[in-house]
Amino acid sequence: MMTKRPAEDPLDEPVQIDSPASKRPKIYSTEEPTDATTHTRSLTDRTEQRWNGNGHNLNEETATDEGGKKETRDASAEDSDLEEYDSRHPTVRQNAPLEGYDDLYLDTIQRAALDFDFEKLCSVSLSNINVYACLVCGKYYQGRGPKSHAYFHALEVEHHVFINMETKKVYVLPEGYEVKNKSLDDIKYVVDPHFSKEEVAKLDKTVIDAFDLSGKRYRPGFVGMNNIKSNDYLNVIVQLLAHVRPIRNFFLLHDFPALSTPQLPLRFGVLVRKLWNPRAFKAHVSxxxxxxxxxxRSSxxxxxxxxxxxxEFLSWFLNNLHLTLGGSKKPSSKPTSVIQSAFHGKLRIESQAITARSDSANARLVFSESSTTTSQVNPFLMLTLDLPPTPLFQSSNKDSIIPQVALTTLLNKYNGITASEKLAHRVRHRLLHPLPPYLLFHIKRFSKNKFVAERNPTIVTFPSPHGLDMSPYVEPDPSVWPPGEPIIYDLVANVILDAAVNVPGGPENAANSAEAAKDLSETGPSAASTATSGAATGNHKVSWLIQLHDKAIATENAQQQQQKGPEWLEAQDLWVKRTESETLFxxxxxxxxxxxxxTKPSGSK
Incomplete structure (x- = not known):
């Protein structure tokens, strides 16, 4: 019968085992030799004595082979594997790149993946403080220290080049040194474009064709804007204000201090500069x-x-932009902001009370005007034009299927003679000198009663986008402008209501349509819930587009006999195309x- 071979060491007796290598304590000798020869030795010649838990020297570990012989080996090879796990020896930070490696990792930058239009928030912590953008994948991370999210991102996926979104400085992580290379200037320019006075002066005089990274041609200032879901109402207003020359030039040239400036004008200024950026990576902005x-800010x-x-958005935006730019809430004889200098004007409003009394002889109700007329002068930023009511019955020859009205007919509201009734008063309006450099005309298409809001589809016509004479609607003042002299205005932008296009996120079933109609009855005549065939149906929602005048094309067409193309462009979200001026109305x-x-009056020098 076979027996088992006995163990070399008794299994029931405790055996002392050394600690794992990663937990070996390090003991340093504190005794200093006293003889003078020791002081002359360099620190690099001194070897520290390292001991294990049993008192053995780790620099000369002994091992027994099968023959019982002892061999000595150096522990430095084993310790080299442990150095990278030693938390007391972090990665070495550099103040500058090594000589000959100043362009290290720059070839990993992916310009096509960069998009600086979104809010500067860390993708991990959602913080907006000290945010860096990875120039390889385009994501935002906070900080660049050894414990920051950008540092971990560099170690995890080996993306090493980052740009600070505030200072526009580029760093390499985890080394931490700043990169100063001219090849990165195009990225810094895209983060926040800047313009000189000479460049701004040429915007309306010279046609500039630019190309994005994919080689697509675009016109700076006439690029599409991303409709994330239902923000096309904001897109058209931004495009409109970006083509009002005083406002555009102010935000292109003004350098806002980042710490003391409110975020609203700061972010609007960056967006205007990106719209006019001639060196953009893509032919649209968000x-x-x-x-x-x-x-x-709007809660x-x-x-x-x-x-x-x-x-509604334009009224709110202009007032808040005026206040954040330092404008005054109180009336002032001089404009206190660029918003007031562009749009601010005055008009006189005369009102007469209307009283009702019963005529006992004819048994009817008689309305009479009061003999007292009140007059007051009010400021304005935009003028409202009231459309005539749509005809109840259409003619047999279908001439009234799409009703039309001339723009000059609507402007008769401000000639001081035509009266309108409002809240038991008969009201007359008259514009006063001086007229502002820019006039905003709001064509009131939405009306609301107790039940629904309705849209008036009447087309407003005008013979030409050039040469609108406003002198018949202004109260004469010889000290400001000679009576009888024309005051000419030219069309710059035209916001169009497109009721034939469904808005993303619009109601797709009867339940959503009923809910939209309910919201409409509560919120008023907002375009958000107005349907194409009447607000009561709620089957479709409107969308918005804008038509813009290309002044540079118009200038070159006037100087050259050969026409370079139409002077008008139509922008709807990301789509931009040329359009003829004859189709604007x-x-x-x-x-x-x-x-x-x-222009100057004919009698002036």
């Missing part, structure tokens, strides 16, 4: 960063997920911007 600030009144009325205009022509 208003996401401005939308986030607008949603916060979620204007968001990217809910359609709104461009007029064939759509449902909602908001117009007219610029005063710089």
């Amino acid at each position: 208003p996401h960063e401005l939308l986030q600030e607008v949603a916060i 979620k009144r204007f968001t990217l997920t809910k359609q709104s009325d461009p007029i 064939t759509r449902e205009g909602y908001l117009m911007v007219w610029e005063r022509r710089k």
Whole structure:
């Protein structure tokens, strides 16, 4: 019968085992030799004595082979595997790249993946403080220290090049040194474009064709804007203000201090500069960063997920922009901001009370005007034009299927003679000198009664986008402008209501349609819930587009005999195309911007 071989060491007796290598304590000798020869030795010649738990020297570990012989080996090879796990020896930080390696990792930058239009928030902590953008994948991370999210990102996926979104400085992580290379200037320019006075002066005089990274041609200032969900109402207003020359030039040239300037003008200025950027990586921009600030300041009144009325947003935006730029709330004889200098004007309002009394002889109710007329002067930023009511019955020859009205007919509201009734008063309006450099005309298409809001589809016609004479609607003042002299305005931008296109996120079933109609009855005549065939149906929602005048093309067409192309462009979200000036009034205009022509009276020198 076979027996088992006995163990070399008794199994029931305790055996002392050394600690694992990673937990070996390090004991340093504190005794200093006293003889003078020791002091002359360099620190590099001194070897520290390292001991294990049993008192053995680790520099000379002994091992027994099968023959019982002892051999000596150096422990430095084993310790080299442990150095990278020693937390007391972090990665060495550098103040500058090594000689000959100043362009290290720059070939890993992916410009096509960079998008600086979104809000500067860390993708991990959602913090907006000290944010860096990875130039390889385009994501945002906070900080660049050894314990920051950008540092961990560099170690985890080996993306090493980052740019600070505030200072525009580029760093390499985890080394931590700054990269100063001219090949990165195009990225810094895209983060926040800047313009000189000479470049701004050429915007309306010289046609500039630019190309993005994919080779697509685009016109700076006439690029599409991303409609994230239902923010096309904001897109058209931003495009409109970006083509009002005083406002555009102010935000292109003004250098806002980042710490003391409110975020609303700061983000709007960056967006305007990106619209006019001639060295963009892509031929469109996104208003996401401005939308986030607008949603916060308006207490979620204007968001990217809910359609709104461009007029309501423009009124709110101009007033808040005026205040954040240092404008005064009190009336002032001089403009206190660039908003007032562009749009601010005055008009006189005369009102007469209307009283009703019964005529006992004829048994009917008689309305009579009061003999007292009250007059007051009010400031304005935009003028509202009231459309005539749509005809109840259509003619047999179908001439009244699409009703039309001339723009000059609507402007008769401000001639001081035509009266309108409002709140038991008969009201007359008259514009006063001096007229502002830019006039905003709001064509009031939405009306609300107790039950629903309705849209008036009447087309507003005008013979030409050039040469609108406003002198018949202004109260004469010889000290400001000679009576009888024309005051000419030219069309700059025209916001169009497109009721034939469904808005993303619109109601797709009867339940959503009923809910939209309910919201409409509660919120008023907002374009957010107005249907194409009447607000009561709720089957479709409107969308918005804008027509813009290309002044550079117009200037070159006037100088050359050969026409380079149409002077007007139509922008709807990301789509931009040329359009003829003869078709401007064939759509449902909602908001117009007219610029005063710089002319002098015929009698002046």
